[in-house]
Amino acid sequence: MSANIPSTTDPIIICRDVHKWYGNYHALRGITMEVRRGEVVVVFGPSGSGKSTFIRTINRLEEHQRGQIIVDGIELTHDVRNIERIRMETGMVFQQFNLFPHLTVIDNITLAPIWVRRWTKAQAEEIAMQLLKRVGIPEQARKYPGQLSGGQQQRVAIARALAMQPKIMLFDEPTSALDPEMIKEVLDVMVELAESGMTMIVVTHEMGFARAVADTMYFFDQGRIVESGTPDQMFSDPREARTKLFLSQILSH
């Protein structure tokens, strides 16, 4: 559980009966979820269960075709202005980092604050340096992403998302592309972020992380939420057989 219990109880993200199809394939089959301010949500499940698709609908990288998604009081529709407002309030971290290889680390971080939030360069760089210190790599500011290790790149990606001062952070399997040695350095940053009170949705199989900081866990399978609950409930006493099987498989090694 995170250190500070969410103070307000009103939900910042509301998903009601969210459906998504790829052609004929029914990828999301009615997802309903509420996330409170400051809540840390962990989403896990087998591959193809729709967990990545789901997290990407929240900032409209994927379009949902039925149901309702409301983020910070704004409903996601085809209205481009709403989409851009929501994207300003949500940071996203990807499995493959997706840093901009032609820009230095600091330029990666300051790009969106300068062009979207219209901050001055000096202001943006000052905040970028603070964030780089927070993720532990201020000395890499002038390097290019290609010169960094995977763990360092992912920490830059987190700093880049935080530079927009989002209210919500979305993590799409942030450690899946990393060598085992580097997973910890990224998780440490995420734990620190969770403890600072950030609202987070994390798609991950890092059960240690889930046990340490998650408030709620959702188990996805075949485009549905099979089961949800606190980490204690999930690990000690899962209700569904499918959850039990999956947890036993990923916890066995």
Added chain:
Amino acid sequence: MSANTPTVSKTAEPLPPPTERYSVVRWLHKNLFSTWYNALLTVVMLALAALLVRGVLEWALTQARWEVISANLRLFMVGQYPVTALWRIWACVALLAFLIGMSWGIWGRMQRGGAVAFGALPFILAIITSDEPSRVALVITGIAGIVGYALSWRWGAVVQRVSIIGWILYFPILFVLVSGLDAADSVLPPVPTNLWGGLLLTLLLTVVGIVFSFPLGVLLALGRQSKLPVINWLCVIYIELIRGVPFISVLFMAQLMLPLFLPGITIDRVVRAMAGVIIFSAAYLAENVRGGLQSIPRGQHEAARALGLSPWQTTLLIVLPQALRAVIPILVGQFIALFKDTSLVVIVGLLDLMGIARTVLAQPDFLGLQAEVYTFVAFVYGVFCYLMSAFSQRLEAHLHIGR
């Protein structure tokens, strides 16, 4: 140690890489005389090369009548451009040297050897030339280059801005200087384009072709990826139509059709040729740029969009810079091809470097000197192509820092 136990290194000390040192004799043996047939091949090839070099040198130094070049040098360089206005061309050259000097000092500090060689070139040419005004102009050009270079070492930050503005302003200035203003003006009287020729015309066609077809090609490439069907289809039709037609016919069409489309307005012959070059080059450029656009992973778009960048910002700040970098070698190859293709404007009656070569060969004094004239023309083309390709390699190296 038994054969089955794996060896475990006791120390983790790094070892130096294995070095191979050869004497000249061992290098020769390894690369040229390693076996009897390699030795035979080496001897035969050396003999052939010696014969060839001897033949070429003998011709070039004793038989060739290079006076055809020196007597017509001005014609080769600027065609029939009036002598009284030649200072305007020299002003363009000196300004160019100044800009190159500044840019070299800012972006090419590592290449000092090249800078010295390039800086010395005008002075060497000044010593060789027998024409007094040209000598003065060459010396001024050389000094302009050196001054630009020196300025950039003293005031780098300011000079960087000045040189970028200078490059942008250079092309309008070039045009005003070369073509002149209206007839009433006594300082810059107009020079009709039928007097433009030689290397001047070749370079103008190339520069205008590159400067205008590049943005047009990028727009066409972006348009071809557009989701709006009208834009998409217009771009596809344009690209496929132009690519399906030989360059010569595009040139002819530009000569004949542009006046039909724009009745009442007389468009200059050279401008029509330029339009042909641009129209043709843009279609190929668009496809090359599209190749670069497609090489950018989806994740780059997604990351940019997730940060809240608008579609235009995503294209201009994230996708295009990476896409263009990826296709620099192809683009430069295309620009070199464009440079050489401009020689086809002879067909529509313009006297570029190749056209001048043919008129020179028609002079009664110089009949039958094809070898000298075409060697010279090839040399000039070769020098410029080499410069373009060397520049692109420097640019690539510069842009790939840290990747």
